[in-house]
Amino acid sequence: MDSAIFLDNAATTRTDPDVLETMRPWLDENFGSPATLYTFGSQAKQAIEAARQHVADLIGADPKDIFFTSGATESNNWAIKGVAEALEERGRHIISNQAEHHSILMPLRHLEKKGWEVTYLPVDSDGFVDPDAVAAAVRDDTVLVTMVHANHEIGTIQPIAEIGRVTAEKGVAFHVNAAQTAGHIPISVQELGAGLMSLSAHKFYGPKGVGALYIRRGVRITPLLHGGSQEKKRRAGTHNVPGIVGMGKAAELARANLKAEVDRLSGLRDHIFDWVEKNIDDIRINGHRTRRLPNNVNFSIEGIEGESIMLSLSYPTADGARPVYISTGSACVSGSLEPSHILLALGMPAELAHGSVRISMAKGDNQEDIDYALSQIAAVAERLRSMSPVYKRGNKKCAAGSDPNGCECEAAG
Amino acid sequence: MYTEKVMDHFQNPRNMGEVEDPDGVGEVGNPQCGDVMRITIKVDENEDRIEDVKFKTLGCGAAIATSSMVTELAKGKTLDEAQEISKKVVADALGGLPPQKMHCSNLASDGLRKAIEDYRARHAQ
Structure with a gap:
């Protein structure tokens, strides 16, 4: 290597050595659970709160609105399924786009199987979603718009602030997957109008297996994981203390640079x-x-x-x-x-x-x-x-001798 | 993901190119699927034997390695023998292929068979 x-x-980054150093004691001598009351545990609790502040600062959010998860896939699943379930009575329509990440598309397909309707807006040849198309797609029963901030494959940065204005005007919850942008470009949840935002630490030189979901106060959402009372009873499970501390450090470093x-x-x-x-x-x-x-x-x-x-x-x-x-x-x-x-x-x-x-x-x-x-x-x-037998040969659809209409991608025979 | 043998044939392909003035040409695949193979052969008419065989391939590592292997297996064989070279024979000769590559990228033996058919069709005339 x-x-x-x-x-x-864009797939993953190497954990910053400073991040690793910051994490080390929390994997070793400071192994206490933040849920316990003795000093040992309360140190972990303080470390988590410090990390929460750093993560909040990275996206211009209130730390009370930051909830730690296992990564962007969990955050995306939580945002989509949690809002859908919380607002089920109001409506069962969600708006997204055709060029989303699988961790958005798969939860949406899961909901479709259970009776929700999803509008997948097209993107133009550069990958942009048209904010006017979002406005036109909103219906009385629309409960959520979910849009990626920047596409993981082609890097296109969506006009999120414009879409955020549309969702604010229409009173629809707005989720933004910022897995590729957090720590890479300046973000303000206020300016973008995001009610929910997914983050992933390992995309900005933090460790794998930790992320966060920003949930603006007042956004209705049910938990994805039920259990203990961690994260204000909204995300159960013993905190991944080393991971969270690492994410906090990574956020701090990213913001500084x-x-x-x-x-x-x-x-x-x-x-x-x-x-x-x-x-x-x-x-x-x-x-x-x-x-x-x-x-x-x-x-x-x-x-x-x-x-x-x-x-x-x-x-x-x-x-x-x-x-x-x-x-x-x-x-x-x-x-x-x-x-x-x-x-x-x-x-x-x-x-x-x-x-x-x-x-x-x-x-x-x-x-x-x-x-x-x-x-x-x-x-x-x-x-x-x-x-290559095809380069500079012109745009032939199928191999010579095969029927252009019947040419299938799986080899015959 | 790939065996050493696949990587060797991918990185050092045997018989890459086109036979000059070929006696048979076989092309299979489709650029939309990401795989196209073109096999050209020179045939010794007296013995019905493949004197020379070359490939050109657009495709993934497996597509290129199987093409290279097919040419190695076919060279010097009679047309009847060469026609018996199956996908499995090619994959086995390479020490195996990942399951998802067995069908989409292992078209070289089809290409060879097409080249032989092309030769026979030309010859029948």
């Missing part, structure tokens, strides 16, 4: 776009060029497939070559026959989605490493294109 260049930070990191990473991001456009033929940038996460780059390389790009980069054959870790929206990685639903939602042809490359940077990355990674990507693209 030491020589490797890790550019898959936010402005400088946004500027630095945006510069690197734009440099990557310029470089690939200049040095690799027939690519297409996915997502908006500037209204996107500072650390996210996504483009498709025509005529080749993503998994083979990813594999070639992570197992370089040349002596002394450094592995480069990136991600792709190819079907081979999604575990199904379909490429990423997010890229397809942009209206992109499947063959381009298969050839997509996502580069997501982290705070330690420097231009030298990035340039090395880019030269490797260009070399891999050239090699795989030399093997």
Whole structure:
């Protein structure tokens, strides 16, 4: 890993050494449960409250409105199922969009099976949801709008404040999944108009297995986990003290470095776009060029497939070559026959989605490493294109001799 | 995820390219699915034997490795023998494939069979 260049930070980040140091005593000698009354436990309670303050500060919230969870997946499930259940009497309609993360789509599908109706708004070719479309989709029985703040794959930052104005005007609860944005761009829950917001620590150099749900006072929601009286009886289970302390530290560090990191990473991001456009033929940038996460780059390389790009980069054959870790929206990685639903939602042809490359940077990355990674990507693209029977051959839908209407993705026989 | 053998064939593919002036061409797959394989063969007419075989493949690691392996298995075989090379034979020769790759990315033997059929069709004329 030491020589490797890790550019898959939208998936997860390396825990900051300072965060790890802060967590250590809570995994070791300070193992007491914050729920107990003796001093040992009350120290843990104080540490949790300090962390809560840091997390609240990161998104401009009141610490009383921060509830610790196991991560963004739990927070998203809780927000969606909890609001749906609390407001069931009022209505059973929810609004979201087609390019959401699975931890939003799957709870929504679960509710659909139980009788809720969900409107999945389309996104445009850059991945944006139209706030007017949200307004038009709101019905008398709409109880929740859930929108991702920035897309994990293409980095597009949604017009959340505009959507927040719509939901405020219509009196509908508004959940924002900020897993990709918290700690990466400035956030104010007030300005965004979010009533609920999901956060995940390991996306901003905190530990895995801890996150938070912001629930503005007055938003009605039932618990997802029932049990003890932790988190004001809203989220049961013994606190993950080391995780929470780590998340607090990560939030504190992220906030301190936010402005400088946004500027630095945006510069690197734009440099990557310029470089690939200049040095690799027939690519297409996915997502908006500037209204996107500072650390996210996504483009498709025509005529080749993503998994083979990813594999070639992570197992370089040349002596002394450094592995480069990136991600792709190819079907081979999604575990199904379909490429990423997010890229397809942009209206992109499947063959381009298969050839997509996502580069997501982290705070330690420097231009030298990035340039090395880019030269490797260009070399891999050239090699795989030399093997490709379709590159530069035009846009043939199916293999020669097969029936274009009957051509299925699963091989016959 | 992949065996060493798959990675070896992926990183050092055998017989990549196109046979010049081929006697048979077989192409399978579909760019929309992310896999296309093109197999070209040169046939020794007297012995009905595959003299040369090459592949070009768009696809994942398994797609490229199976293509490479098929060409290795087919080279020097008679057309009848080469036609018997199945997906399972290819996967076994590579020390196995992940289950989800058995069908979507293991089309090379189909491509080879198509190339042989193409040769026979041309020859029948």
